[in-house]
Amino acid sequence: MVAAGPAGLGSIEVELTARQQSILKQVVEDYILSAIPVPSDKIAGRAGLRVSSATIRNEMMELEELGLLTHPHTSAGRVPADLGYRYYIEHLMTEGGLAPMEQQTVWHQFHQIEAEVDEWGPLAAAVMAQMARTAALVTKLHAPEDRIKRIELVSVQEDLVLVVLILRSGGLQQRMLRLSDPVSREELIKLANRLSDLLEGKSSSEVLQEATKLLGLEQEFALAVARLMQQSERSWSDAIYYEGIGYVSVEPEFGRAEQLFALMEALQRGVTLAPLLGDIVDSGGLRVIIGRENEAEEMHGCSMVLTRYGLSGQAAGVVGIVGPTRMRYWRAVSLVRFMASLLDQLVEQSLR
Amino acid sequence: MVAAGPAGLGSIEVELTARQQSILKQVVEDYILSAIPVPSDKIAGRAGLRVSSATIRNEMMELEELGLLTHPHTSAGRVPADLGYRYYIEHLMTEGGLAPMEQQTVWHQFHQIEAEVDEWGPLAAAVMAQMARTAALVTKLHAPEDRIKRIELVSVQEDLVLVVLILRSGGLQQRMLRLSDPVSREELIKLANRLSDLLEGKSSSEVLQEATKLLGLEQEFALAVARLMQQSERSWSDAIYYEGIGYVSVEPEFGRAEQLFALMEALQRGVTLAPLLGDIVDSGGLRVIIGRENEAEEMHGCSMVLTRYGLSGQAAGVVGIVGPTRMRYWRAVSLVRFMASLLDQLVEQSLR
DNA sequence: CTTAGCACTCTAACCAGGAGAGTGCTAATT
DNA sequence: AATTAGCACTCTCCTGGTTAGAGTGCTAAG
Numbered sequence: 001m002v003a004a005g006p007a008g009l010g011s012i013e014v015e016l017t018a019r020q021q022s023i024l025k026q027v028v029e030d031y032i033l034s035a036i037p038v039p040s041d042k043i044a045g046r047a048g049l050r051v052s053s054a055t056i057r058n059e060m061m062e063l064e065e066l067g068l069l070t071h072p073h074t075s076a077g078r079v080p081a082d083l084g085y086r087y088y089i090e091h092l093m094t095e096g097g098l099a100p101m102e103q104q105t106v107w108h109q110f111h112q113i114e115a116e117v118d119e120w121g122p123l124a125a126a127v128m129a130q131m132a133r134t135a136a137l138v139t140k141l142h143a144p145e146d147r148i149k150r151i152e153l154v155s156v157q158e159d160l161v162l163v164v165l166i167l168r169s170g171g172l173q174q175r176m177l178r179l180s181d182p183v184s185r186e187e188l189i190k191l192a193n194r195l196s197d198l199l200e201g202k203s204s205s206e207v208l209q210e211a212t213k214l215l216g217l218e219q220e221f222a223l224a225v226a227r228l229m230q231q232s233e234r235s236w237s238d239a240i241y242y243e244g245i246g247y248v249s250v251e252p253e254f255g256r257a258e259q260l261f262a263l264m265e266a267l268q269r270g271v272t273l274a275p276l277l278g279d280i281v282d283s284g285g286l287r288v289i290i291g292r293e294n295e296a297e298e299m300h301g302c303s304m305v306l307t308r309y310g311l312s313g314q315a316a317g318v319v320g321i322v323g324p325t326r327m328r329y330w331r332a333v334s335l336v337r338f339m340a341s342l343l344d345q346l347v348e349q350s351l352r
Numbered sequence: 353m354v355a356a357g358p359a360g361l362g363s364i365e366v367e368l369t370a371r372q373q374s375i376l377k378q379v380v381e382d383y384i385l386s387a388i389p390v391p392s393d394k395i396a397g398r399a400g401l402r403v404s405s406a407t408i409r410n411e412m413m414e415l416e417e418l419g420l421l422t423h424p425h426t427s428a429g430r431v432p433a434d435l436g437y438r439y440y441i442e443h444l445m446t447e448g449g450l451a452p453m454e455q456q457t458v459w460h461q462f463h464q465i466e467a468e469v470d471e472w473g474p475l476a477a478a479v480m481a482q483m484a485r486t487a488a489l490v491t492k493l494h495a496p497e498d499r500i501k502r503i504e505l506v507s508v509q510e511d512l513v514l515v516v517l518i519l520r521s522g523g524l525q526q527r528m529l530r531l532s533d534p535v536s537r538e539e540l541i542k543l544a545n546r547l548s549d550l551l552e553g554k555s556s557s558e559v560l561q562e563a564t565k566l567l568g569l570e571q572e573f574a575l576a577v578a579r580l581m582q583q584s585e586r587s588w589s590d591a592i593y594y595e596g597i598g599y600v601s602v603e604p605e606f607g608r609a610e611q612l613f614a615l616m617e618a619l620q621r622g623v624t625l626a627p628l629l630g631d632i633v634d635s636g637g638l639r640v641i642i643g644r645e646n647e648a649e650e651m652h653g654c655s656m657v658l659t660r661y662g663l664s665g666q667a668a669g670v671v672g673i674v675g676p677t678r679m680r681y682w683r684a685v686s687l688v689r690f691m692a693s694l695l696d697q698l699v700e701q702s703l704r
Numbered sequence: 705c706t707t708a709g710c711a712c713t714c715t716a717a718c719c720a721g722g723a724g725a726g727t728g729c730t731a732a733t734t
Numbered sequence: 735a736a737t738t739a740g741c742a743c744t745c746t747c748c749t750g751g752t753t754a755g756a757g758t759g760c761t762a763a764g
Contacts, residue, residue, distance in 0.1 A: 039726055052738050057727065075726045075745045152506045156518050164516075166508050189541070246617055249609040257601040257609040265598055391757055404707050409758065427714045427757045 012086050014066055022049060023059050024068055025092040028080045032326050035252050037077035082291040082325065085303070089288050089329055096330050098338050102131065106342065118172075120346060121241045124319060128335050129244025134323030137267070139277060140239035141315040141347065143169035146232070148199050148207065151225060153192040158182040163224050168201075169315035170351045173228045183217065195221055204229035240270055251324045253301055262298040267322065272296035276306070281316045284308050286337065291325045301325055305332040309343040314351070319343065364438050366418055374401060375411050376420055377444040380432045384678050387604050389429030434643040434677065437655070441640050441681055448682050450690050454483065458694065470524075472698055473593045476671060476691050481596025484687050486675030489619070491629060492591035493667040493699065495521035498584070500551050500559065503577060505544040510534040515576050520553075521667035522703045525580045535569065547573055556581035592622055603676045605653055614650040619674065624648035628658070633668045636660045638689065643677040653677055657684040661695040666703070671695065 016024065023043060030038045040060060041053035049056070060078050063069045068084035080088065098106075106127055113119055121138040128136035147168045154162040159182045165173040183191070195218065199207055204226055211222035245264055254260045266272055272295065280287055286307040292300050305327075306320035319339050321332040368376065375395055382390045392412060393405035401408070412430050415421045420436035432440070450458075458479055465471055473490040480488035499520045506514040511534045517525040535543070547570065551559055556578055563574035597616055606612045618624055624647065632639055638659040644652050657679075658672035671691050673684040 037726095041726080053726090054728095054738050054740095055736085058737090061728080071727090073745055074728090074743085075724090077726070150507075154504045154506065154516050154518075155502075156524065157522075162516065162524070164506050164514065166506075170509075172508065172514070246613045249613040254609055257606055257612050260609050261598045261601040389757095393757080405757090406707050406709095406759095407705085410706090413759080423758090425714055426712085426759090427755090429757070 012083060012090065014068070014087065016063075016066075016087070019049065019051075020059055020063060021092055023056060024063055024080075024084060024088060027060075027069060027078050028084060028088040028092070031078075031080055032328055035326060037072055037079050039077035042077070082293060085290045085325065085329070086288075086293075089290075089333075093330050093333070095334050095337075097334050103338065106131075106338070110342065110346070120343060121317075122243070124339050124343060125241040125243040128319070128321060128339055129247065132321050132323070132328070132332055132335050133244070133247045134321055134327060134332070135245045135248050135267075136243050136319075136321050138241045138319050138343075139317040140241075141169065141171060141310050141317045142233075142239070142281065143167065143171060143315040144233065145203055146171065146229065146315075147201050147203055148196075148225070148229075149201075151192055151195045151199060151221075153188045153195075153221070155183075155185045155188050161188065163221065163228065165225060165228055170347075171232070171315065173232050175224065175228050177221070177224050179217075179220070191217065191221065194218070195225070198222075199225065204233060240267075240273070242267060248323060251326070253324050253326065259301075263302060266296055266298040272299060277318045280306050280318050281308050281312065284312060286333065288329065288333070303327055303329075305329065305336045307336050307340045309340040310347045311344075311351075315347065317343075364435060364442065366420070366439065368415075368418075368439070371401065371403075372411055372415060373444055375408060376415055376432075376436060376440060379412075379421060379430050380436060380440040380444070383432055384680055387678060389424055389431045391429035394429070434645060437642045437677060437681070438640075438645075441642075441685075445682050445685070447686050447689075449686050455690065458483075458690070462694065462698070472695060473669075474595070476695060477593040477595040480671070480673060480687050480691055481599065484673050484675070484680070484684055485596070485599045486673055486679060486684070487597045487600050487619075488595050488671075488673050490593045490671045490695075491669040492593075493521065493523060493662050493669045494585075494591070494633065495519065495523060495667040496585065497555055498523065498581065498667075499553050499555055500548075500577070500581075503544055503548045503551060503573075505540045505547075505573070507535070507537045507540050513540065515573065515580065517577060517580055522699075523584070523667065525584050527576065527580050529573070529576050531569075531572070543569065543573065546570070547577070550574075551577065556585060592619075592625070594619060600675060603678070605676050605678065611653075615654060618648055618650040624651060629670045632658050632670050633660050633664065636664060638685065640681065640685070655679055655681075657681065657688045659688050659692045661692040662699045663696075663703075667699065669695075 026043050026046060027038045030042065039053075040056040043049065044051060044053040044056050060069060063084070064071065064078070066083075067081055068087055069078045070081045072079060109127060110120070110123065113123060118140075121140055125136045125138040128138075148165065149168050150166045152164040152166070154164060156162050156176070159179045161177045161179060161183070163175050163177050167173065199210060199222065202210060207222060207229060208226040211219055211226055214222050245267075248254055248263075249257075249260055254263075276289070284307075286305070288303065288305050290303045294300065294302070294304070301324060302322060303325050304320055304322050306318055308316050309319050310316035319336055321327070321336055323332065378395050378398060379390045382394065391405075392408040395401065396403060396405040396408050412421060415436070416423065416430070418435075419433055420439055421430045422433045424431060461479060462472070462475065465475060470492075473492055477488045477490040480490075500517065501520045502518045504516040504518070506516060508514050508528070511531045513529045513531060513535070515527050515529050519525065551562060551574065554562060559574060559581060560578040563571055563578055566574050597619075600606055600615075601609075601612055606615075628641070636659075638657070640655065640657050642655045646652065646654070646656070653676060654674060655677050656672055656674050658670055660668050661671050662668035671688055673679070673688055675684065
């Protein structure tokens, strides 16, 4: 069973009879797989329910009144409403989990690349996208109150320095800095040591504060360091890896290119995700956002399955799947769960 | 006037009368702007040609026989064929250039970001996409026979080292390396100095050769360095920035999402581009590839305007625009030219 | 060589009309 | 009271035919 959304956002409290549940389940699953509205007799013919299509129809009307199903038009079968999906996910869905073979394959892929932290994200996204056949997203690890472990300065040209920031969370930030005056390599090493001693264990605001006390070259670097930290703390949006958006384009509901691109741009901008992601990192747990539950208009035909990975206090991120409302939630949920736990292990390993 | 494609690939040798040229020009430009087949009387009514639509029609038939125009169906106006675009570009197009205001704006954007080399690419692509309202692409600077300038080793954790490779071309490559045994910071500095002395001025193959003579830790690092260099030399495909693919989706010829995504994936894979890009870097000059002149099937509805930037021997890359065959070539060519010259200057500056 | 005129072709839009799907209701059955 | 058979009703989808309009290609005259 899957945790409900945040309070008010799509919790559902309806009592359904066993038969209604069974019907809803079948409608949802059938529609997800076929993409065509499900007629009453298709359900009736199926094993498990030994009643006629007329009875099914009566029940369906009930479910429609409750807001769980809809009707494209009079003589069409039933289609799950957003609320129907919600109920399905919270009460009816049986998670498949991943086949041992699949788990193996994924493990294998991760071990092959002997990865840096920065490469896990894209790989995880690619793997999920490929296995779910929809778009997948992974944010970078994000450490809200990260602290400096060490600063290194690498001389690239006589007046060009690469500032490398090693963080307690295990993260790495870097940026090129052009100096007003050339500095020798030896000088840089001394400077790096001094700065490291001075700023070790400091947070971004503390670094900024410390920088005001410094002068000249040291200040120049300290400010660069502070900027670098702030930048990494600020926004998620340029730290999200997407993969497999192409899969979504073959779904019938996204036939027109314009609509799909509205979605893509919304995702890329990341605006809609920012608050959500923060929330997920804080709260943990798996979250499913269905259709119009999402505030952004462009996302109304889409659902997302998201969860946190990493260590919530120190360095956490979000993994998830984005697809049409009509997505194979059981698959998506299993995948996201699995991937999150895999990344958890990797992160923990890398932090020792 | 614009350089023709590579030999055989879309050169055109036809003699056209002045009137035919004028008609072709008008058809091409009108169709590019309106996206609807151009009828004979629309041309006839226009200034410049004081002849009736019937005459225009006769000329159009001629142009069609020459393969410069086509016909969607009997009672539709004329549409330029690929060859028609080709002729237009080589003989009829008048390049607009960019308005001084626009040039200013672009300069401004580049100066604002105080950029590292790695940030120019995305910015250039974004700027071009935005100004041309189609997709744009910029490859990373690529130095075919690059040589090592210096190696730096940054200790991240006791058994985790960031290998930073500073290249003569001004490029920077880096990769995390996990060691079998911990190495102290002091040791690393010495090691970096030794490796730098040893490998300075060497190409990737020479580094590899040198590595075989080394032992233990030194060999481990030398191999990592060699791998890093090879990797950067090998493929373009993961070093291309695309922007503005969304613009393409609003063009009527890309209404269906699937088709567009075939294109996107083809671009992303970069397969189709690899040989082309190498060619362009070698030969220099501006190149326009129109519709079916491109080998890749997915690109048959598209054209590209590409040119080299940077310094051909040392560090060069490709900038360009990708759009529907029906693209505003005059605009695209101006933009690509301008952007290439701007990047040229930036690259030169950064190498001093 | 140009052009007026016209027949011809093809598309796009509209409007039946019919088949089929699937519902919602009613009345009979269990 | 719940179930179900039966049927009328509605709506979509497809087909075919008709029409209007666009723009050509040809012909014959200027």
